[in-house]
Structure formats: structure tokens, C-alpha cells
Amino acid sequence: MSTRYEEKCFGDKKITCDSVQYSTTMAIHIPGLIGIIVFYLLILAIGIIAGRKKNKKGDSDEMLVAGRNLGFFVAVMTNTATMVGGAYINGTAEVMGRDGLVWCFAPVGFCIGIIIAALFYAPKAREKKYTTIFDLLQEKYGKRIGGLLFINELLADVFWESAILSALGSTLHIILGIDMSTAVIVSACVAVFYTFFGGLYSVAYTDVAQLFLISIGLLLIIPFAWTNPAVDMSRIKDNWKGSLEPKFTGVYIDMWLITIGGCFTWQAFYQRVLACKTTRMARDAVLVSSFLALLMGVPPALAGVIGAATDWNQTMYNGNPELSTEEWSYVLPMVLAYLCPMAVSVFGLGAISAAVMSSADSIVLATGSVISHNLYKNCFRPKATQRELTWVLRVSILLTGILGTVIAIAVKSVYGLFILCVDIMYVIQMPELTCALWFEKANGYGSLVGFVVGLLLRILGGEPILSFPAVIKYPWYDPVDGQLFPHKTFAMLVCVITIIGVSLLTDYVFTNNKIDKKFDIFNCFQEKMIEEKEKSHRNAVELKSDEVFDEKQEESEAFFKT
Numbered sequence: 100m101s102t103r104y105e106e107k108c109f110g111d112k113k114i115t116c117d118s119v120q121y122s123t124t125m126a127i128h129i130p131g132l133i134g135i136i137v138f139y140l141l142i143l144a145i146g147i148i149a150g151r152k153k154n155k156k157g158d159s160d161e162m163l164v165a166g167r168n169l170g171f172f173v174a175v176m177t178n179t180a181t182m183v184g185g186a187y188i189n190g191t192a193e194v195m196g197r198d199g200l201v202w203c204f205a206p207v208g209f210c211i212g213i214i215i216a217a218l219f220y221a222p223k224a225r226e227k228k229y230t231t232i233f234d235l236l237q238e239k240y241g242k243r244i245g246g247l248l249f250i251n252e253l254l255a256d257v258f259w260e261s262a263i264l265s266a267l268g269s270t271l272h273i274i275l276g277i278d279m280s281t282a283v284i285v286s287a288c289v290a291v292f293y294t295f296f297g298g299l300y301s302v303a304y305t306d307v308a309q310l311f312l313i314s315i316g317l318l319l320i321i322p323f324a325w326t327n328p329a330v331d332m333s334r335i336k337d338n339w340k341g342s343l344e345p346k347f348t349g350v351y352i353d354m355w356l357i358t359i360g361g362c363f364t365w366q367a368f369y370q371r372v373l374a375c376k377t378t379r380m381a382r383d384a385v386l387v388s389s390f391l392a393l394l395m396g397v398p399p400a401l402a403g404v405i406g407a408a409t410d411w412n413q414t415m416y417n418g419n420p421e422l423s424t425e426e427w428s429y430v431l432p433m434v435l436a437y438l439c440p441m442a443v444s445v446f447g448l449g450a451i452s453a454a455v456m457s458s459a460d461s462i463v464l465a466t467g468s469v470i471s472h473n474l475y476k477n478c479f480r481p482k483a484t485q486r487e488l489t490w491v492l493r494v495s496i497l498l499t500g501i502l503g504t505v506i507a508i509a510v511k512s513v514y515g516l517f518i519l520c521v522d523i524m525y526v527i528q529m530p531e532l533t534c535a536l537w538f539e540k541a542n543g544y545g546s547l548v549g550f551v552v553g554l555l556l557r558i559l560g561g562e563p564i565l566s567f568p569a570v571i572k573y574p575w576y577d578p579v580d581g582q583l584f585p586h587k588t589f590a591m592l593v594c595v596i597t598i599i600g601v602s603l604l605t606d607y608v609f610t611n612n613k614i615d616k617k618f619d620i621f622n623c624f625q626e627k628m629i630e631e632k633e634k635s636h637r638n639a640v641e642l643k644s645d646e647v648f649d650e651k652q653e654e655s656e657a658f659f660k661t
Contacts, residue, residue: 127276131445135275138312138449139289142305142456149304150297160485162298162492163230163468164374171384173303174375178388179395180306181367182209183313184458185263185451187392188399192431196403197424199341202351206396208358213389216363217382221372223536225381232369232532233473239535240546241621242478247550248531249469252366255520260287260462260503261510267455268507270432274448280508286452287507290459291500295493299374302460309453316450317398324405324438329413339404346583349575353585360591361525364532366465399431406430409438462503467495519562522587527553530595538599543621545602553594560586 160166169177187205195203229235237245268283293301324330343351362368375381406427411420414437418426426433431451435444471492476483483491527550534541534549560582561569569576573584608614609624616624 128274128441131275131441131448132277134445135271135448135452138452139285142308142453143289143293145308146293146297146301146305146460150293150301160230161300162489163472164370165299165303167228167374168376169299169303169371169374170376171380173307174371174380174384175387175391176310177303177306178368178371178385179391180310180313180454180457181371181461182213182362182388182392183310183395183454184461185266185455186259186458187396188313188317188451188454189266189428189431191396192399192403192406192434193427194403195400196405196407196430197422197427199339200400201341201343202354203341203400204354204358206393206400208355209362209396210389210393212359212362213385213392215359216368217385217389220363220532220536221369221385222378222382224369225372225375225378229369229373230472231373231468232366233469234477235535236531236546237473237477239541240531241543241623244543244546244550244621246474246478248528248546249473251520251523251528252469253466255524256365256367256462256466257499257503257506258520260459260499261506263455263458264503265507266428267452269429270448270451273429273432274436274444283504283507286456287459287500287504290456291463291496294460294464295496298492299370299464302464303371303374305460306457309457312453313450313457314395316447316453317395317402320435320439320443320447321398321401321405323440323443324402324434327409327414327438329410329438330405330408331410332408334410335404335408339407346575346577346580349583349585353587356585356588356591357522357525360529361521364524364528366469367461370461370465370468402431402434405438406434409434411437414438459500459503463496463499466499467492470495470499518564519557522557523554526557526587526591527594530591530598534595534598534602538602540606541598541602542605542623544605544623545598545600547621548601549594549598552597553590556590556593557587560590 187209191203191205194205224232224235227235233245233249236248239245240248264283264287265279267286268279271277271282272279293305372381372385375384406422411418411422416433416437422430432448435447435451439447471488475491476488480487530549530553531546534545556571558567559570560573561567561571563581569582571586573582573586573589575583577583605623609616609619
């Protein structure tokens with residue numbers, strides 16, 4: 100598949116700002132810098148205060164799921180802010196401006212995916228009172244397989260964090276002249292600091308403030324940019340809708356399904372679901388946030404349209420007036436920098452910064468949660484104290500933040516790795532989660548084989564961004580445009596079928612003693628047999644108790660009759 104069509108769905112994908120023309124020696128804009136500092140200090144203060152007031156016990160349960168005490172309003176706001184991150188708003192502006200409405204998947208796709216999650220996934224997860232969504236996977240597939248499934252999310256989270264931090268650093272450099280590395284480090288430090296001390300409470304309450312800032316900032320830039328003399332809407336009257344060549348229909352279907360099915364597999368999403376007071380509140384909060392996220396996609400989409408309608412020769416921009424694919428990655432900060440007054444630019448920049456931090460804090464907390472709870476506690480230290488788990492969580496948050504920051508500064512191809520991990524979340528994680536929730540006989544063997552098969556099919560299908568060649572050439576393969584068949588969805592369906600098929604096969608051979616249970620290396624059926632014996636024993640005890648009670652009652656009745 101061609102790189103051009105591979106890149107349509109996501110936004111924070113270029114981690115360098117070499118393609119945007121600006122002077123590396125440009126002077127720092129002092130008033131704008133002061134405004135950003137004030138914004139960062141405000142978010143930091145809100146995070147610390149919320150963490151101190153709400154975290155009364157200071158244990159890991161409060162840090163991870165806020166004591167399951169999130170109210171409806173805060174739950175809606177934090178869910179929405181997590182979805183409306185840096186990738187969402189930058190990507191929507193980019194794709195809408197460069198490729199048109201037809202290819203702008205994220206707002207509608209996210210909305211559909213989150214509605215599906217609210218109706219079918221979130222209630223089942225919340226009613227079981229899990230601490231992380233990987234509790235479900237470890238319960239169903241075993242601790243080792245559940246831990247294996249976390250590896251991809253860990254990589255995806257770190258690369259996601261790196262991509263959005265790098266994009267924010269480039270934006271701050273373009274508009275304010277701040278050194279990119281400094282901007283990345285400071286932004287990461289702020290997000291990590293309040294998350295380190297306050298956990299989900301700090302993240303949730305800063306999300307509320309960040310969402311208000313994102314809303315106001317994005318709405319504010321539209322009238323100023325739209326009325327700029329360099330903007331002429333007649334330039335795009337015939338192409339703002341975009342177009343779809345028939346040969347790319349398979350790719351188009353693949354992208355839609357990835358956007359819908361890949362958005363509700365993440366721990367950051369379920370962390371908020373599991374923190375709600377009740378199952379019904381969790382469902383309703385997710386439903387409302389899905390529509391709010393859709394509405395929040397409108398301003399950046401308009402900004403992308405404005406960027407497409409701009410004659411950049413009439414602005415202070417000194418690059419090529421016909422933006423390249425790389426330059427389109429920065430269309431939103433370019434609209435801020437060249438089409439809006441500086442005061443509005445700074446406020447809009449605050450909105451972008453808020454969006455990035457609302458994603459970054461969620462990422463480091465989600466990753467730290469699984470490391471401390473599912474890996475450290477469940478796999479290595481089942482008897483760990485609450486204080487110990489809290490500090491493991493904090494160290495994990497810190498290390499995740501440091502790793503993402505280092506990669507953002509040092510690595511030049513983060514986006515390609517992120518795309519591959521996101522695809523694997525759709526190809527593997529979504530089938531694993533779905534089968535764990537809805538297929539009773541799913542087990543660790545099916546999960547492991549499904550993981551391997553899905554991973555191989557995805558990698559062998561090729562990845563142009565990382566220069567991975569297509570070993571498997573599906574129908575309609577084109578030497579120039581690459582895979583035109585929806586091969587990612589095909590890999591996902593094969594993964595589902597594999598999990599179900601291998602689970603049924605192993606269930607049959609072990610439960611019918613076709614294979615001795617000593618060969619059950621993952622203890623899927625030995626544990627099941629022990630659980631059934633314990634259940635049978637409990638039922639026998641209860642039955643015996645009932646019989647004794649009935650005998651005593653009969654003796655009492657006979658005594659009173661005499």
C-alpha cells in the first residue's frame with residue numbers, strides 16, 4: 100500500500116519539523132512564552148491540588164482507579180479529553196486540508212467505536228470491578244499470556260507519547276521560537292509530575308481544565324483565520340470533499356475499520372471506565388463523551404479547510420506555497436502562526452499543548468498501572484503492600500515519561516513504529532479482548548496462537564512507512580501502491596478465528612482426557628478442574644448444611660407438637 104494512503108488516518112506522524120520552513124535562529128517570542136509558562140503552571144497546580152485533596156489514603160487503588168469514585172461530569176470530561184488528544188486535532192486538520200472530507204476518518208470513526216465500547220465492552224468490564232483491563236486478559240488467558248499481550252500496548256503507548264510530544268515541540272518552535280528539545284522536556288515533566296503524585300485523580304481533574312482550554316482555543320482561532328485576507332474559499336470549492344479512486348476501496352474499508360475497532364482497546368480508555376461509581380454511569384459517561392469528541396473534531400477540520408484555502412505567498416511563510424505531505428502535518432500550527440494575531444496564536448497553542456498533555460498524562464498512568472498491578476503484583480509479588488505498589492507505580496510513571504521523551508528527541512522514525520503498534524492493537528488486541536469478554540471457552544492456547552498468527556500476517560503484509568517489504572502479496576497487490584486488499588482486517592479476522600478454533604480444540608482434548616493434563620503447560624485446564632472441584636465442594640457443603648437445617652427444623656417441630 101502506498102505511503103500516501105497509509106497516512107490518512109492519523110495526525111501526529113511526523114516527528115521532525117525540517118519540512119516546515121522557519122529560521123532555526125528565530126527570536127523567542129517573550130509574551131507568548133510567558134503565556135505558555137502561565138498555562139503550564141496552572142495545569143500543574145490543578146493536578147497537584149486535585150491529587151492532594153482526593154487521594155486521602157494514598158494507596159494504589161486510589162492512584163489507579165480513583166477509588167472508583169469518579170462522578171458523571173468528571174468522567175465525561177476526562178474521557179473526552181483523552182480521546183481529543185494531540186493526534187486527534189492535528190490529524191483531523193491535516194487530513195481534512197490535504198485529502199478532503201472523504202478521508203477524514205477520526206471524528207466519526209472514534210464516535211462509532213466508542214459507542215460500541217459503551218454498549219458492549221465498558222459495562223462488562225466495569226461490573227467485574229477490574230483494576231485494569233489486563234486483569235480480564237490475565238483472568239481468562241493466564242498471567243503469563245496476559246503479560247505477553249501487554250508488550251504491544253507498552254510499545255504503542257511509548258511511541259504514541261513520543262510522537263505527540265515531538266509534534267508539540269515542533270509546534271512550540273514554529274510559533275514561539277522555543278528550542279524543540281527544551282519544549283519536549285518541559286511538557287513531559289509537567290505531565291509526569293502531577294501524575295506521579297496524584298494518579299488518576301490528578302489526571303482526571305486536569306483533563307477537565309484542559310478540555311475547556313482546548314474547546315475555547317480551537318473555537319477562537321476559526322473566525323480570525325477564516326477572515327484573513329490570504330484565505331480564499333473559492334480555491335477549494337471543488338475539492339474540499341476529497342475523492343476516492345475505486346482501486347483504493349479496500350484500503351478505505353481497512354482504514355475505517357481500524358479507526359472504529361482500534362480506539363477502544365487501550366488501557367487509558369478502560370482506566371476511566373473502571374473508575375466510575377457505577378456500571379450505568381460508566382456506560383452513560385462514555386456515550387456522552389463519544390458525541391462530545393465528535394463535536395470537538397469540527398474546529399480542527401475547519402482549520403484544515405482554511406489551510407487548504409490559503410495562499411501562503413500572502414503570509415509571512417517563506418516556504419513552498421504548495422504544501423508537501425510533510426508540511427501538511429503542521430497545517431494547524433501554521434494556521435495559528437501565519438493567519439492569526441499572536442495573542443490568538445498563543446491561546447490556540449495553549450489548546451494544542453492541553454490536548455497533548457491530556458494524552459501524555461493518560462499514557463504514562465495507563466502504562467504504569469499495568470506494570471505495577473498486572474506485572475509486578477500479579478506475576479512477581481502477589482503479597483506486595485499498598486505502599487510498595489504505589490511506589491512501583493510512581494517509578495513506572497517516571498520511567499515511561501523519560502523513555503517517551505528520549506525517543507521523541509532522539510529517534511527520527513517514531514511514527515512508523517507507532518503506526519505498526521496501533522495496527523497490532525486492532526489486529527491482535529481487539530480480538531483478544533473481544534474473545535475474553537464474549538467467548539466462554541477462550542483460553543491461553545488460543546490466545547497465544549492467535550497472537551502469533553495475527554502478528555505474522557500483519558508484519559508479512561508489509562509496512563511502507565518502515566520500509567517493510569510485502570512478503571504476502573494479497574489480491575489486487577500493486578507494485579507502486581502496495582496492498583490494496585484490506586489485509587489488516589483480514590489478519591484481524593484470522594486472529595479471531597484462530598483464537599476460537601484453537602481454544603475449542605484444546606478444550607476438547609483436555610476436558611475429554613485425550614491428552615493428559617500434565618501437558619497443560621499454561622494450567623488452563625488444571626486450574627479449571629480445581630475451580631470446578633472447589634465449586635462442587637462448596638455446593639456439597641451448602642447442600643449438607645441445608646439437610647442438617649431441615650433435620651433440626653423437623654426435630655423442633657416434633658418437640659413442640661409433643
